Amino acid sequence: MVGDGNSPPPWRVPGKRPKLGPIQGDPVTTHPNLDALTPRQRALRTAVIQEFKAKKVKKFLEKQVEHLNTNRQVVEGIKFLFDEHGRPPRNAPLEDIVEQRRHIEYQIRWFEALLLELKNRLVKVKEIEDYAFEALGAEPLDEQ
Amino acid sequence: MAQPLFLLAPPRSYTSLINAMLGQHPEAFGLPELCLFNGRRLKDLWTRETDEISDNTRARQGILRAVAEIYGGEQTKATVTMASHWAAAREDMPVGEVYRELVAKIDPLIPVEKSPAYTIALERMLAMDEAFPEARYLHLTRHPVGQCKSVMKMNWGAFALYVNSMEFQGDRAVIEPQYAWYDLNINILNFLDIIPEHRKLRVRGEDIMSDPPRQLAKICRWLAIRDDEQAVDDMMHPERSPFACFGPLTAMFGNDPNFLRGPTFRPHKVKVPRLDQPVPWRDDGEGLHPRVVELAQEFGY
Numbered sequence: 001m002v003g004d005g006n007s008p009p010p011w012r013v014p015g016k017r018p019k020l021g022p023i024q025g026d027p028v029t030t031h032p033n034l035d036a037l038t039p040r041q042r043a044l045r046t047a048v049i050q051e052f053k054a055k056k057v058k059k060f061l062e063k064q065v066e067h068l069n070t071n072r073q074v075v076e077g078i079k080f081l082f083d084e085h086g087r088p089p090r091n092a093p094l095e096d097i098v099e100q101r102r103h104i105e106y107q108i109r110w111f112e113a114l115l116l117e118l119k120n121r122l123v124k125v126k127e128i129e130d131y132a133f134e135a136l137g138a139e140p141l142d143e144q
Numbered sequence: 145m146a147q148p149l150f151l152l153a154p155p156r157s158y159t160s161l162i163n164a165m166l167g168q169h170p171e172a173f174g175l176p177e178l179c180l181f182n183g184r185r186l187k188d189l190w191t192r193e194t195d196e197i198s199d200n201t202r203a204r205q206g207i208l209r210a211v212a213e214i215y216g217g218e219q220t221k222a223t224v225t226m227a228s229h230w231a232a233a234r235e236d237m238p239v240g241e242v243y244r245e246l247v248a249k250i251d252p253l254i255p256v257e258k259s260p261a262y263t264i265a266l267e268r269m270l271a272m273d274e275a276f277p278e279a280r281y282l283h284l285t286r287h288p289v290g291q292c293k294s295v296m297k298m299n300w301g302a303f304a305l306y307v308n309s310m311e312f313q314g315d316r317a318v319i320e321p322q323y324a325w326y327d328l329n330i331n332i333l334n335f336l337d338i339i340p341e342h343r344k345l346r347v348r349g350e351d352i353m354s355d356p357p358r359q360l361a362k363i364c365r366w367l368a369i370r371d372d373e374q375a376v377d378d379m380m381h382p383e384r385s386p387f388a389c390f391g392p393l394t395a396m397f398g399n400d401p402n403f404l405r406g407p408t409f410r411p412h413k414v415k416v417p418r419l420d421q422p423v424p425w426r427d428d429g430e431g432l433h434p435r436v437v438e439l440a441q442e443f444g445y
Contacts, residue, residue, distance in 0.1 A: 012338045013337070013338065014266055014270070014334045014335055014337055014338055015333055015334035015335075015336075015337035016334065017330045017333055017334055018330075019326070019327040019330055020323050020326045020327055020330075020433065020435055020436070021307075021308065021309055021310075021323035021324065021326070021327050022310070022311065022312065022323070023308035023310070032308045041312050041317070044312060044315075044316060044317035045308075045310065045317050047316075047317065048305065048310060048317045048318070048319065049305065052300060052301075052302070052305055055300055056299070056300075
């Protein structure tokens with residue numbers, strides 16, 4: 001490196017052994033040098049990548065389906081326990097949150113109806129109980 | 145400040161196990177895969193490279209786990225959050241500077257690290273040399289058939305695809321991992337040409353697996369650190385590394401998941417296949433490329 005003050009000394013120059021792979025350039029997939037490939041080869045390369053992605057997605061879905069099938073009921077049960085405040089995660093889709101709100105409102109209405117029905121039954125049972133004790137001329141058991 | 149020991153090897157070359165073994169030496173500190181030299185500034189680890197094949201979200205988990213452990217003394221969701229803030233505060237810093245800060249924190253222990261992604265590009269290794277002009281380099285080799293089989297077994301050869309290691313055969317393209325084995329080792333050899341002899345060593349991974357006490361002691365003598373029975377015994381327990389397990393949910397990886405699942409070393413004799421046979425990942429009965437055979441022979445296979 002004579003005459004060039006900025007050049008590294010010869011022992012600081014990396015080797016120049018040639019590579020073997022058909023696709024060179026920046027080796028990371030950000031910018032592989034595809035110029036040396038024919039359009040057909042580029043298409044074939046894209047097909048390999050697509051096939052790989054499809055396998056990956058298929059595997060992911062299989063895992064998710066298996067997980068959901070096994071744990072669906074458990075997941076339903078602990079849906080509101082995802083964080084310490086009992087709230088769904090911050091990145092939950094809005095549609096899910098609306099659906100959950102409707103589901104809870106439905107459950108509240110259902111429980112309210114059930115409660116009303118039980119109260120009515122209780123009133124009727126109490127009336128029967130009162131008549132019975134009146135007929136016997138005795139005090140109800142829990143008032144003795 | 146102690147200069148790091150970098151393990152240079154393509155992935156699936158026993159690097160996780162050997163890195164953890166060396167890191168258990170009383171005078172060393174085994175790091176997870178920091179991947180810092182994958183980019184120029186720390187924030188590059190948080191930048192999506194491409195969505196062509198995969199994202200790089202796992203690449204940053206090693207640095208998060210390392211910072212959590214070194215600064216927080218443990219790896220929990222809270223210390224990983226702290227590590228994220230630590231990284232955010234340094235996002236514009238050159239990676240060499242960030243690395244030196246970590247090394248200073250664990251000084252006088254010798255940092256031991258391997259990120260196989262460094263070997264993808266000569267530029268990454270040159271950046272390592274620039275950041276640590278006195279670093280030492282252990283070139284780990286593995287037989288091309290064993291390494292390629294292992295690459296193909298993991299996620300249908302995702303790594304080989306990631307580095308465009310493919311072959312065109314008439315009307316189809318196939319993933320051919322031996323090109324990556326060759327090219328990454330060539331990158332290492334080209335880089336090591338600038339490193340003086342006393343700062344580099346080449347070892348066959350299979351030899352370490354077959355006789356770790358002897359080979360590890362040899363590496364210790366090269367590093368000029370203790371090679372006594374106690375030190376070697378410590379190195380026989382890679383599972384004791386704080387990074388030899390899955391991390392908290394926010395930074396689970398930082399290493400090969402297979403290693404994280406089972407980091408204990410089990411002595412075994414490694415079978416070294418022949419170089420002149422058809423390779424199992426091809427369906428056309430072809431074997432290794434002549435240049436791959438030549439390089440493997442240079443490595444002693």
